[in-house]
Amino acid sequence: MIRVRITYTKKGWLKYTSNLDIQKLWERAIRRARLPLAYSQGYHPKPKMNLAAPLPLGFTSSAELIDIWFTEDIAPAEIQQRLAGMFPAGIEIQKVEQVDLSGPSLQSIVTAGEYHIELKIDLPINELENRVAAVLQSENLPRTRRNKPYDLRPLIEELHVIDKNHLAGRLTMLPKATGRPEEVLEVLQIDPNDARIELTALILAE
């Protein structure tokens, strides 16, 4: 048995495919590639695979992570090669690496996500910079999510303007403490519908 960690993209129209359905795409790609996927024991065996973090519908990603278990030792390079071309357009495999079989689950070691945001509206660059500066200087940003009050400010680890149509940032992604890019856009007084959001990296605990 081996466990591999795969970095892949989720782009294009696939951004309208849910995480559950993405798992199904993985199962089928592995079947087509005739790779020896491991299954859980029990009456309804389930494929052994774990996604790192659910990507909200509508976001693209250049840094999705999934852990998959195979029943036989296969070189990561061969896995990558055999999976090529088995997915719909939008999923491309960037990296396959073997990880410790008994290591912690992916979900439990994700600490933050880095995002790239493209704005489909034109704001003067100094206006955009002023708004970002105001957000970063604020002590707290009280908001409510599902009727529960929380502070968005400590969840924003980094935020900066690239040019008048592009922002980048890093948001905390921990259980019960996840910053969402569309909420950051709201405090910047930008309609999230006017933006395209892409996850560019998942930060894992050492």
Next chain:
Amino acid sequence: MLTNHQIAERLERILLTVQKPGRYVGGEINQVVKDWDSVETRIALAFPDIYDIGLSNLGLAIFYEDLNARTDVLAERTYAPWTDMEAAMREAEIPLYTLESKHALADFDILAFTLPYESIYTNALNMLDLAGLPLFTKDRDETHPLVIAGGHAALNPEPMHAFIDAFAVGEGEAIFGEIVDAYQAWKKSVQDRPALLHQLAQIPGIYIPSFYETTYNADGTIDTFTPTQPDAPAAIQKRIVGKLPPPPTRPIVPSINTVQNRVAVEIMRGCARGCRFCHAGMVNRPVRERPVEEILRAITTSLENSGFEEVALLSLSSSDYTHILDLIRQISEQYKDENLRISLPSLRIESLSIDLFEMLRGQGSGGFTLAPEAATEHMRNIINKPIQTRQLLDVAGEIYSRGWTTIKLYFMIGHPSETLEDVHAIADLCKQVISEGRKAMGRKSKLNVGVSTFVPKPHTPFQWVSCDTVEQMREKQHYLRDALKVPGIKFNWSNPNETIFEAMLSRGDRRTADAIYHAWQHGAKFDSWREYFNHQTWQSAFAEYGLTSEFFTNRERSLDEHLPWDHIHTGVHKSYLAEEYNRSQSGTLTTYCREQCHACGILRDYRDLRAQYPGEDWKCPEVRSIVTDQTVSVQVEAAQ
């Protein structure tokens, strides 16, 4: 009209506001995207219900592969958007488009609808409207796509005659290529729309409804049906393939969850059993089988191309396929280590064997479906489905004792000459079946009973009979509901108003088209979805044109009445249907036609084709064409 890039741009702004946006974007594994400008003819294949249901339609899958195999053609897909998406599209002024390239339907040369059942008609109208196209054939010209249709419901084309330019009667594989060729020839000749219709009318199996005229008697029945154009044939003969071509092997793998996710291979077309109520059984004759090796090859390639975890062996009666045991044995052997599920819909009680059970065992599915349809010998003789109660109970016992916990039984009420005794017997039989389950596995055993109401269909021996009234249906359903309040049994029945609606349209004439248009204008769509079907809308639509549902549903026709679909010939002759109707009246059975040919008409109409494709695959008796004095005479050899 918006360009495909503008449509894609606008979609990005609405897709996150609707449920399951993955329905509307395409991009799946095995979709075919060709360079728009590299082909001569562009075809949009339309399924008038949502993506989730339409994706698994086998007919469209066949055309998609066949047409895209031509270098001069591209074929793309379009489905009916669900109501939330429709509203968002209308609001954002996005016309209906195809999933592959996002081109508006209006940009295509041919728009081809499949019409598998009647309750899909208003969706077809809605799709034309969303595409920004005129709904009526009379309002379209050479600047619009040619709108064609085919499918089971289209075998009575009259209710949709006003909206469709040309109907393809019969099996699409046999005719679609010729439609494209005729279209291409017309386009090069730079003529008007009527010229195209005239060229199409020359193709056997094509029906151009605007080339005909109907007159009516005072009682509302048809007086005459006549061509108004000299080159329009008096009758249209169904087209068929002499040998089933190899099945499609690049199934589209949805990127979202849909109703059926599996490789589907049609192992046999047509059914030789001759159940008198069954539309599919009559209109899909003759029976043609695919060779085992061809099916196995198709399964292997399709699984390699898709990664699906289930394969369905489709036909109207899969256990009647001659080599069924051999086929399943070989599939199970080849895929024994791969968790492949094999599903066999439509099993026939009389051809189920212990061997078959053994092979299907451990397939992981909790249920097993059987369709006895009727519970008394009296009724089984009328409908010509002569199973024995003892046999059904034995089969049920075998199923439960092999670990299937649930059996689904399908029955029908409302067959002609039905008595209350026939209805009571359904409940008694169900109780006997569940007690087989109790014997085999105790209280774990379940029985789901589905009782639908018979709707008389065109081209069947029951095309003349009256359908039950709503009151009759309710009475029978009430009885069954009470009688089947038994632990372990779950009873489902169909809504009488939906049955009447289906019955109104299935034997509708040209005047029904007005009612369909009126109903659509008043909001009718997704009529096969319980939450959208509106009985009142349809009642007023019919009333608006002086049509009564009684005329179309609860009226016994005389055998010499001119029926609205008489000009469509399926190969099973009207005289044979009448003979079968008379036999049903006297409770006389007609045997399985593989054992004895009953001369239904197929061999007479398709004798040359049969002679061209001799051998085992076609289940009608062999014929030999003997050419003498430039006439072809045919000798029907004794059936095996």
